[in-house]
Amino acid sequence: MSLIFSRINFHLRALWRQHRAAVMALAIAASAAVATAVAWAGAALENQRQEAVVASLRAARVRTISAPIPSQSVASRQSAPDLPKFSSQDFTAQFHETAIGVGLPVDEVAYTLEQGERQPYMRYRVTLTVKGRYIEVRKFVAALAAEMPHVTLDSVHCARESTPPQQLSCDLGFSAFFHKA
Structure with missing residues (x-):
């Protein structure tokens, strides 16, 4: 197992020595991708929450609009x-x-x-x-x-x-x- 890790370590060090700028650019790009994914997930969650708010307000409006209205004859008989x-x-x-x-x-x-x-x-x-x-x-x-x-x-x-x-x-x-x- 340590042989595998030592080979990986050897290749990573060689890559770092030969392509330092490319490795840094790759690390920055990966960080930016992670930050973008987190921001997108937060925006999607906020959008879902706002859609739930709108849906509940619409449902409340439908409940109040669809409530039965008593006819005039029934209303006049009641006090x-x-x-x-x-x-x-x-x-x-x-x-x-x-x-x-x-x-x-x-x-x-x-x-x-x-x-x-x-x-x-x-x-x-x-x-x-x-x-x-x-x-x-x-x-x-x-x-x-x-x-x-x-x-x-x-x-x-x-x-x-x-x-x-x-x-x-x-x-x-x-x-x-x-x-x-």
Whole structure:
């Protein structure tokens, strides 16, 4: 066995003495190839993770869109659910406290109050832009659902910022329903 190692050692030393520049170039090329393979694998893993995020957001959207809508006759026979009384100040404060509680910075917020004549409730539309990681956006939506059952998620649109790669910029649309006075 030591004879084999000594022959390999002899040939490697001879190669080094005769072709020092070529051996160095080969070592540098091999290092660059390894670094490229590691970077490519990291990018592929990040791409898979982002595709999973998009797929879960699309699945959540499909679940909310495909929920059955009761017919008008069934809805008119049922009594209106218990809805809180409208207080813009209390609602916006609780909304922002929920975002701060999960560590999600809110960039832009717009509120619109809709009072339909034929509806037994008021609808308060909230659209906002948040920037953060996917897990923070999910925590925010889950916390809103737990703390404010009269608030529903209407729309989600997320785009990945260029730097850092974990950051998402999401436009969220909510509807809050309140008892008509």
